[in-house]
Amino acid sequence: MERDVQMEYMNGMGLLEATTLDMLRKSAQNNQPIQIHGAIHNIRDMGDFAFVILRIPDALVQCVIDKSGEPGAVFESLQMETTLRMDGIVRLEERAPDGVEFLPSSITPLSTPVEAMPVNISKRFRMNVNLDTDLSNRPLTLRSGELRARFRIQAAIVRAYRDFLERNGFVDIRTPKIVGGNAEGGTNVFRLDYFGRKAFLAQSPQFYKQTMVGVFERVYEVGPVFRAEKHSTNRHLNEYISLDFEMGYINSFYDIMNMETALLKHIFATLEKDCERECKALGVVIPKFDQIPVIRFRDAKDAVAEKYGHKIKDPFDLEPVEEQLIGRYFKEEFDSDFVFVTHYPSKKRPFYAMDDPEDPAFTLSFDLLFRGMEVTTGGQRIHDYQAQVDKMVARGMDTSGFENYLMIHKHGMPPHGGLGLGLERLCMKIFDDNNVRYSTLFPRDMNRLEP
């Protein structure tokens, strides 16, 4: 269909429509012919007729081809992954994959693949390929039911995150990913050449989001962060999406945990409402809770050491196995998928973390564990200039190089704090996957820079 290229105005009317399940269901009710489009997900030849399973953005549509009719002539040229446009009638059909069936009166192929797929994604949902094969073929495996469901749910999580924060007065910000200082002071930082100067990829929007608390009181950001961690585990990515928020005028860091609790409730309510089919297909069990238990770091360590006979090796940090045991403990004792672990030791938290005035060996900070894995780190930050400088000096840090950060303390900051929530880890635990790579479109790790 060629448009008149001499047209002189665009008016934004009569927009091209996507083919969606909702559109098909409505069409089935009014029984009028419509035009749809999509790619061929599978073909089943039954003799006199054939089923062409059409992949549309949010469903699979069973198309019934009567081989004796006009579409039957086209049928012979169709392959898996052919894209096409069809005219025809929709009807509801319980036995069809997503409950609708299409009876085409005409079929127009739009493009034809030149090779058969190297992986089989044509099953209704699961692919049953190993992760390495999946990752090497991600541009194609993403077309499978199981990966499409995961990334539809992920999009819904981010949407719910934004909606909740907007409703609570948080302002959406975008902060630089190329930074001049090695902000967090860690070694796990990617270096790049910036017009002959040393620069780094941001490990978090930490300083910038704190700065913006002085501007808008409450801010949030959804963006990539970069960690040059030299270990390849099932729960680490070298580039991932951090859901950050930061809020001012807090009474204590419990205000932050309480905000996250309400946020998580909203996210799960959104998934129940908007992603029912995807959750069902993936076998997702959405956590239900009225409240999230809170336990101090030291008490959590002791509790699992006692109950499970775990020997404490590092008194200042949680090993992954301890996170798992704490998760198990709170599931068994409190039937809770979540637990806030608070008051982490000061020596393992960053220099901007506020120490507990009652015991400065610990901080007013927390991690949120979800099904035995840390998905959030947060806490109250130091807002007083002298207190911040003192803590840096006590750590042997040089405050020069931090002028742009300390500027905000020098010129007035309210008590504040916030958190960073790892999107892919949250998804991994929701999906009950054994690897975080299922929750990122194109994972970056020590071995993978492509696709």
Added chain:
Amino acid sequence: MERDVQMEYMNGMGLLEATTLDMLRKSAQNNQPIQIHGAIHNIRDMGDFAFVILRIPDALVQCVIDKSGEPGAVFESLQMETTLRMDGIVRLEERAPDGVEFLPSSITPLSTPVEAMPVNISKRFRMNVNLDTDLSNRPLTLRSGELRARFRIQAAIVRAYRDFLERNGFVDIRTPKIVGGNAEGGTNVFRLDYFGRKAFLAQSPQFYKQTMVGVFERVYEVGPVFRAEKHSTNRHLNEYISLDFEMGYINSFYDIMNMETALLKHIFATLEKDCERECKALGVVIPKFDQIPVIRFRDAKDAVAEKYGHKIKDPFDLEPVEEQLIGRYFKEEFDSDFVFVTHYPSKKRPFYAMDDPEDPAFTLSFDLLFRGMEVTTGGQRIHDYQAQVDKMVARGMDTSGFENYLMIHKHGMPPHGGLGLGLERLCMKIFDDNNVRYSTLFPRDMNRLEP
């Protein structure tokens, strides 16, 4: 106010509230005492009483301090940028900056700055500092009325962008910013060391968003892109936010321009509805239009050469001055702030651009000019495998290294296309600024890596 740190559960109820203008207006109507918080934006001592101008996230609140009362005793210790909490009564007051006045019965300072501000941001709106001073003090100048208004509008633009695309069936995606291949083949790319391998920062999500058309038909992304351009102009940033979308099953590239036209209408309608005060304060004139004119590249060049006596130097590209003249032409002749310029020469467009079958020296592509500056580049992409390989070969490109990209063509892609809209440039033209740096929180250019 100390919470009981022995509390064992968070329930997400009774969330701490931000202080907003809306809250104050409501309070003025019911005349009940409330507690508010904020930072001191300005102080005016009137003798027996004083005005403390409190900065809250979306407004300035005039607080009237009776010096003879209890708050009067605290008043002497207050400075600009002191943060505080106050109890008191709100009343509507037309002469006050944002129409409300607060009468505190008690004042509790929360933090006190240690130095006076190096720039004066205490005016009601404009700062009147030069750009360089502004940028060097951005963590502080962002607290000014004029910068706060800009970034509230920017947040609303992004929200409107998302809302429009979600309603039209586009799925939100997040693609990697560290990439293995020099995707667009340009020289303006930042290089980094990735565990001993060469890697690059993504100049656009181009290949990934095309890949995702094969998955969800319609996708969008809001994310940073990186261009190592070695020139410092008023309209270039080395890191900026690209609003990308890509759609499949298009009939022609006019479908993309039509979608953008409707999108822009929605964005401007949102600004009128949600950012009335900010637009008024900034003097923003929101463009009004029913339609956007479309002109071919060659015709546009000829039209301004003729009307303004401009001499064409480069027949294959538009110089910035030509963009300005084309913008002026369409303002004068059609009273339009926008114009789509189509059919750019093939030799200046990327290898994935689809050539015009009627004249392959030109492409089925477009730029959108807004008030004389390019804010969008888009077009139809090649979806056929052999056509894509042929074009690469004709350009002398080696297809090896592009296997992951060509995989999608090989295994079936629908006709598709999309665009990238530069957020900061769009803002710059909406604000009628002379420099794009006013529209990014912490700009990155050849000279600035900080703050």
